[in-house]
Amino acid sequence: MSQPLVSIIMGSDSDWEVMQQAAIVLQQFAIPFEADIVSAHRTPEKMFAYAQTAHQRGIKVIIAGAGGAAHLPGMVAAISPLPVIGVPVKSTQSLDGWDSVLSILQMPSGVPVATVALNNARNAGILAAQILGCNDQEILQKVQQYKERLSNEVIQKAQQFQQKFTSR
Amino acid sequence: MSQPLVSIIMGSDSDWEVMQQAAIVLQQFAIPFEADIVSAHRTPEKMFAYAQTAHQRGIKVIIAGAGGAAHLPGMVAAISPLPVIGVPVKSTQSLDGWDSVLSILQMPSGVPVATVALNNARNAGILAAQILGCNDQEILQKVQQYKERLSNEVIQKAQQFQQKFTSR
């Protein structure tokens, strides 16, 4: 596999069920990526080392998912110069996901995290592609094709719906 | 002025008070940008035309700020292939900003908006710089210098605090 451009990290292996949607999207876009488990709270030293070196290893964008008092995206964004996409994960212990959302979104001035919707790792993958597409015409075209495919899917479903609906 | 790479748009000129923080950051990073008022609700056709052509005009990243039922960032993200950074603005009529946050953050699968904290246009500017820095070593270095400056400011303030604190 070629040099990964996107790095997907998550606080716990149980987050993979949500986070793999980012991986699936990146595969569709043929963007090389890596994935790892890095916990801000249980492996702070690994997190620190990871964030300090990611850009030196050729990583361009980081996708970080976490739940509850979710500090992983924000801490990585504090240490790394790379853009960090945060995915709030709705864990079983969380307050309906509000804790995950607020502790990732409400970062102080100076340290942004590009936050996507609760559990929406798929959007994190698309956003990573769009970021890389800023300087890569091929990826930008794939993003446009992706949008067209989305549009066509809806139009097709609308046609199927019309057939059922009008034949009531 | 050279070709703008970042485009800052907002739903109303009253949002400029918040949104100009993004402009200030981009000036600090010497990244050329443009700014305009585009309302999804009151100028839908301008919004549509804007979003369809922004990438053709050389724009790389869009920063969109709006308040209340804030549809501007999401609609632009629906139409344009570019990465869109959303700034929830706490307007006087909003429900303490919760409406702005949720209507920008909770985008459906397929159409991400990179959401930053409520009113935090400064972070939108930094994030835009980080996105451009993916393929621009000079900007990446500026981001790193910016982080160092932030760090130094805190360390200096900590020293001043220590002097006052220990001389109580």
Add this chain to the structure above:
Amino acid sequence: MSQPLVSIIMGSDSDWEVMQQAAIVLQQFAIPFEADIVSAHRTPEKMFAYAQTAHQRGIKVIIAGAGGAAHLPGMVAAISPLPVIGVPVKSTQSLDGWDSVLSILQMPSGVPVATVALNNARNAGILAAQILGCNDQEILQKVQQYKERLSNEVIQKAQQFQQKFTSR
């Protein structure tokens, strides 16, 4: 079927389970209607064309349902001169429906959406009938009969309850 007066649209075919309650009510009132899938985020051009022409096709009232960061009702209201009834749908990914409610309800000055309760497409159908009833004595009478039927149902259930309750 005669010229539809009400148009029911929704962002995804999965919303039909909720939205068909509007259709059922309109059938009960013998008000001709159409239904379609129109996504603000995935088919923005179709949405735009739909909203620009609905009133030209003889549509009098639009019912639009969507979930999460729900932009469909507000964007159609921005483009069409017709009254738009918004149905917040509680989708699986939403933050307990709060995002759907706030992104439909909290529209800025100038562009109202007539919002009904979460998932309550049935009320959207009744409201559409009431709007048409403003200038149609027959529909107005049907609305009054509907209210009487609701009342009679409750009174009948109260009688059944009394029989069970007093024979304890």
Add this chain to the structure above:
Amino acid sequence: MSQPLVSIIMGSDSDWEVMQQAAIVLQQFAIPFEADIVSAHRTPEKMFAYAQTAHQRGIKVIIAGAGGAAHLPGMVAAISPLPVIGVPVKSTQSLDGWDSVLSILQMPSGVPVATVALNNARNAGILAAQILGCNDQEILQKVQQYKERLSNEVIQKAQQFQQKFTSR
């Protein structure tokens, strides 16, 4: 003054500061209207009589504003066959307006209230015009002109903004 078509009611005279925005809009549209203070909690008999007879007096649309545990819009909608537009008012004693919003919006099946944004009586006025416009080409055209005026205002402000912005 000619026969009023819209009736604006509110639970307290202190709500007039918010509710008069509906009156101003209706005047702009030259739609005759009445206004009165009707409290569901303090004058329930007046409220009852009002709701039972409004449609007999030629009223076509009711706009009802209330705050806190706001029962006026819902109770009038329970009694009258007319469409009722509810304006949640953020009163000083309310829980940041959430009580006003939820007790107007979340009406049970069978009794809709067309709810607009918190304190947004102006949108209630526009919505009333749109409802009347369903069968009145003149009002429909005024709605379209209103939208164009909104659009032109934004475009003008955008031009002024550009002049200031580019001459920095």
Add this chain to the structure above:
Amino acid sequence: MSQPLVSIIMGSDSDWEVMQQAAIVLQQFAIPFEADIVSAHRTPEKMFAYAQTAHQRGIKVIIAGAGGAAHLPGMVAAISPLPVIGVPVKSTQSLDGWDSVLSILQMPSGVPVATVALNNARNAGILAAQILGCNDQEILQKVQQYKERLSNEVIQKAQQFQQKFTSR
């Protein structure tokens, strides 16, 4: 059965599953009561007549349960001079019960509703007994005995817990 002193009403027969807990408590206290289905929204005339006459029929306390935009307790309190205990019911369509709680609790000055916890009709029954106990030594004693029984149950469970816990 003797003259009922407490009247339990609810907006829908589906609320009985929650509201019967009030009935069970009143039976335990041997306080005569009645129960009925009265909907503020679907049978406003019955509600009005009920509230105007309850105190004339010898009722001393009203317990009213409702969900969503719950207007029954507040409207009955607006019309009747009797103390009204409100039970917010968490219905399937409600926003996690917040709408039920706020539209019952946040009554304006002049018209109180004695609100108990979400779905806690049992507490409504106890509160009704306490209210009647103000001038009835026998009921007051029963309330005291009820509290002792609660206390003894906990103490017994604590002993059982200790046996299991220490024999681990």
Add this chain to the structure above:
Amino acid sequence: MSQPLVSIIMGSDSDWEVMQQAAIVLQQFAIPFEADIVSAHRTPEKMFAYAQTAHQRGIKVIIAGAGGAAHLPGMVAAISPLPVIGVPVKSTQSLDGWDSVLSILQMPSGVPVATVALNNARNAGILAAQILGCNDQEILQKVQQYKERLSNEVIQKAQQFQQKFTSR
């Protein structure tokens, strides 16, 4: 002064600004009452003694106001057999009053607190009068007169409003 029937307690003297509204209402109803500062958290022994003996001193109803994690109403309700009316006070340190509301309202089964709206001590006073009115025709009549006065005030304000409104 005659034997007090109602006892108003609050956790801090700063709560008196809110709580005195209950006193004013009771004076209007000529119901003798006492008032005191009793803190569940800072004077637990006084609170305990107070709650154990209030009914022995002839008190019939307790009104307890507190803010933040407000335990006073619930703890007094746990100890005393009397009905306890809880007034959630919005203190400067509270989370917009939500903490006050929830820690008073959401009492467990067996120990009700009759909760009124945030800061609405006036309603607590009226509710106390209604409770005493259950067995006191004179107070019941005063409650009815109070309601009539409220109604007349609104009707008078409505007339004044009409004069201003029609003479625009």
Add this chain to the structure above:
Amino acid sequence: MSQPLVSIIMGSDSDWEVMQQAAIVLQQFAIPFEADIVSAHRTPEKMFAYAQTAHQRGIKVIIAGAGGAAHLPGMVAAISPLPVIGVPVKSTQSLDGWDSVLSILQMPSGVPVATVALNNARNAGILAAQILGCNDQEILQKVQQYKERLSNEVIQKAQQFQQKFTSR
């Protein structure tokens, strides 16, 4: 068993399912503890006696769990000089746990409760160990070893994840 240093109490035996996680942690740290059921609302006298004497019996730290309008941790903290750790329990009747959290966390000045996350009794146990570790090098070392074990577990899971991930 030796003198217990930590005392775990809870309002109901149904809370044990959550609270036993504290017990399991204390056993892992070999810290002697006791556990009991003490209800602030149903056994206020036992609660009072418990809180007054706990420190006299050699207890050093109290862990108190409760749900809904949860007064147990705060009342024990009001009476006892010992540090009290509060565990908000999400009970079936609670408003999604928000009531439990706010009525434990938002204690007034002068009476702190060391609150941990919703249902997270395990963290209460660890915190108790850390508190005892302030003056007990052996426990402090166990806390450090515990953290290392957590870290190793994550690192191991990360390795397993890598194996699965790279062999896709």
Add this chain to the structure above:
Amino acid sequence: MSQPLVSIIMGSDSDWEVMQQAAIVLQQFAIPFEADIVSAHRTPEKMFAYAQTAHQRGIKVIIAGAGGAAHLPGMVAAISPLPVIGVPVKSTQSLDGWDSVLSILQMPSGVPVATVALNNARNAGILAAQILGCNDQEILQKVQQYKERLSNEVIQKAQQFQQKFTSR
């Protein structure tokens, strides 16, 4: 000054207005302490070094205050074996303090933060004293005296209140 036992840190010097209340309490208890500005997001390396060494420098308890997406208390708790008391600070940019509260309170299993009420640094100071009091009879007695002083203050205020109240 003698060896500090408590360390107060905060993310920004603007937090000192809130956090100094902890310092004032510790001075009252004559507990030696230090204070410093340590930002998890802007000085991550200083934070890391601080947390790794605090217990080696003789610190027994850490008090950490931060606002917004507040990661300082949780990250220090992740690295240090010492008990960490978290103070959620309501900053101007925060969502009414909910972000501060949830991102400090909702820590995952294994890494507790002893959270106190919003802005309540005074309680953090008292809790630190109670923690040290576990093994220091002198401090424990001071805590007890502090509680008595709180109680006496309330009793005195109650007497003053009675004088004013009875002489009305």
